[in-house]
Each structure stands twice: as C-alpha cells, then as structure tokens.
Amino acid sequence: MARVLVTGSSDGLGLLAARLLAEQGHAVTLHARNAVRRDDALRALPEAEGVVVGDLASLAETRDVAAQAERLGRYDAVIHNAAIGYRERRRVETVDGLAQVFAVNVLSAYLLTALVPAPDRLVYLGSGMHRGGSPDLGYLQWERRRWDGSQAYADSKLLDVVLAFAVARRWPQVRSNAVDPGWVPTRMGGPGAPDDLRLGAVTQAWLAAGEDEGARVTGTYLRHQRPQRAHPAASDERVQDELLDRCAQLTGVELPEQ
Template sequence: MSKIFITGSSDGLGKLAAEKLITQGHEVFLHARNEARATATLEKIRGSKGICIADLAEMDQVKSLANQVNELGKMDTIIHNAGVYHAEAPSLFQINVLAPYVLTALIEMPEHLIYLSSGMHKGGKPVFKPESLNQLTYSDSKLMLTTLMRIVADKFPNSYVNAVDPGWVPTKMGGANAPEDLDAGAETQVWLAGIDSPSTKVSGEYFKHKRIRQSHEVVKDSIYQKNLIHLLQDMSGIVL
C-alpha cells in the first residue's frame, strides 16, 4: 500500500479522496489550515496516519509544511488538492500556484505527483509578469498550475506527474448547485494515487474522469514554461 499526503484535506474533494484512499488501505496523511480545523478533521476522517498544519496563504507556513512532510519520510504520492476560488488575485496566486510550486521544490519527490486543476484553466491567460498578478483570475491560476505540472513532469522523468480536472462539483468552492457528481470528482486522483497499473504510469497529462483530455495549448509551450518558472523562482526565492 502507498504512503500518501493530501493538501487541503479537511473538507471537499480532499476529504473525500482521503476517505477513499484510507478505505483502500493506504497510509494517508492529512493537511489542515490551523489547529482548530486539524482537530475537527481528525474527528471526521478516521484512520489517517496524522495531520500537518499550515496556512498556505503564508509563505513561512508553506515552508514549514514542507519540513513537516519530509519529517514523515518519503511519500509515494502527493496530491496538491488545496485551492481557493472566491479570493482576491494575490491569494489566488499564493495558494493556487506559488504554494504548490514551493512544496514541490522542497518536499522529496514522490513517485506520483497530482495537481488539482480545473476545466476553467482553458479560459485562462498565460500570465508570467509580476505586474500582471494583481489582475490574476481563477482561470489564470489554474492555467499556471497545469503548466507547472508539465514543467515538473519534464524535469523529473522518474516520477509520474499529472493534473486532474475534477469537474464542477458541489463543494464549498463549486457551490451547492454544481451540476457534476462529487464522488466522480474524486475518482481520478484516487485512481492515480492508489492503483498500481500501466494506465496510471503516465506523466505530463491532464485527466478528467480517468481519461486523458486536451489541455490549454500553452501548457506545452516551452516559452511560456520558461517565463512561468522564472516568475515562480523570483517570487518565492526557491529554485525547482
């Protein structure tokens, strides 16, 4: 069985994925924003191996989270599930893009690395200049994250690095009237994280409902990739 860490696992898709993976017999480590949410999460999710605490909106806490995870020993799989939708541009960038970048750079590379993207990334603009970050949209942030996935996949060929579109599902982020099934929204990341088969041993792909889908064309654009990685390195002070 695999050793798995999931960011943003106190509710929504992260919680559901954790519960499914625990049921499959995996060793699952959780993440919550603060002590109160950690306590509540451990009461809701039975059978986890522990929980790490960090507010991804604070860079010092992101670095602390990386240290916490490394102290647990190498993970087989990491799911970057945490994200925000109803937020100002600086928070969208920090939580949806910069935090997963820093965690990727600082945590020992697992065999499977999964980033939660969105179909909305296809409507995003390829932002790479610091002066443009104050106008960043959710779609822009998910385009950046999906492109980061491709960069990491190319840089670490011994790992399987992919992005997942969970669909528009009824979570706090998606809203109660979201039209797609919540359970189906978690199935692809659970499948990639927990099933050892040739079909999950692919890298650099964008999935929805266990199928490879077409991502925004700039995700594979080497010029945008180069500009984006320079931005992330400059904004964080950390080299991938």
C-alpha cells in the same frame, strides 16, 4: 501500500480523495490550514496517519508544512489539492504581499514540490476553467489591472496545469499529472454544481496509487480517469520555464534537479 500526502484535505475533494485512499489500505497524511481544521480533519478521517498544519497563503507556513511532511518520512505520492475559489469580490493580498489566489493555488504547490522530497507521483488539481486562463505571466499579482475573481481563478488553474507538465518534463522519473475534477458541489463549487462529488475525487486517488496502466502516465491532463485536451500553453516549454523562474524568484527556492 502507498504513503500519500493530500493538501487541502480537511474537507471537500481533498478529504474525499484521502478517504478513498484510506479505504484502499493506503497510509494518508492530511493537511489543514490551522489547528481547528486539523481537529475537523481527524474527526472526519480518524484512520489518517497524521496531519500537517499550515496556511498555504503564507510562504513561511508553507515552508513549515514541507518540513512537517519531511519529518514524517518520504511519500510515494503527493496530491496538490489545496485551492481557493473565484468568488472574491476584490483582490486579497497575503502576508507576503501576493495575490491570494495565485499564492494558494499555484505558488504553494510549487514551493511544496520543490521542498518535499520528490515522490514517485504528483497530482495537481486543475479545472475545466483553465482553458479560459491567460498564460501571460506579467500580471500574476493583478496589481495593475481591474480585479476579476473568475479570471484570476482560471489563470491560476492554467498555471497549475503548466506546473504539472513542467515537472513532468524536468523530473522524468516522477509521474506528474493534472486533474479536472468536474464542477462538483463543494464549498468552492457551490451547492448547485451539477457533477458527481465522489467521482470528482476518484481520478486523484487513482493517479496517486493506482497500479493499472492508465494510472502510470505523466504530463497528462485527465478528467474522470480519461486524458483530456489541455490549454496549448501547458505544453509550451517557454511558458513552463518562465513559470518555474517566476516561482523561484518569489519563493527564493529553485526546483531541484533530479
């Protein structure tokens, strides 16, 4: 049995991945943004081991989520599923003065990675849209360019893949991978999304706890349990190191040596 933490798991893909893991006999900790969402998550998956609560748009609350997780004990795997989408019509700023899409989709995953004791496996949620993302880290906050929600989302998903590959390189004893779940009908994807929702969660759960050889990879981008071509920037060590440096500057927390 594995112990797995799944962020952004009060609904959607995160909840589905958590449910798959629970059905397989694994111990799952959910994550919800607030107390109301926590209650929703527990009603949806009452067999969950627990729920950590905090808004990942806030650096302080993200630190608190990490502290809650650490108190519950070491995890065998963490699935970084939490994300917001691309339909915002304007740049939304967090309490820390950061662009919300970047803060939730990328910076919170970095901070939790750095603060939660390293598990055996890490899974980061990417997107096929990451291939249209820009690796230029000079415009992370969108304060000096016209807002484009789709581009901001694509950029963030590219950086999630960069982060997964950077961690795989820096922490060779941890299996760190990124996943494209497909365009699935969640709140983010919309009701008209054409891909299979349940299939969209299978790869995350499989990478987190699967015992077959295919799940024992690292530094890989996968869709439906098969390796896929990632944006070339994801494998660029210069881009990886620059992202880790920028995240460390913004959070005040460096990725520990392992």
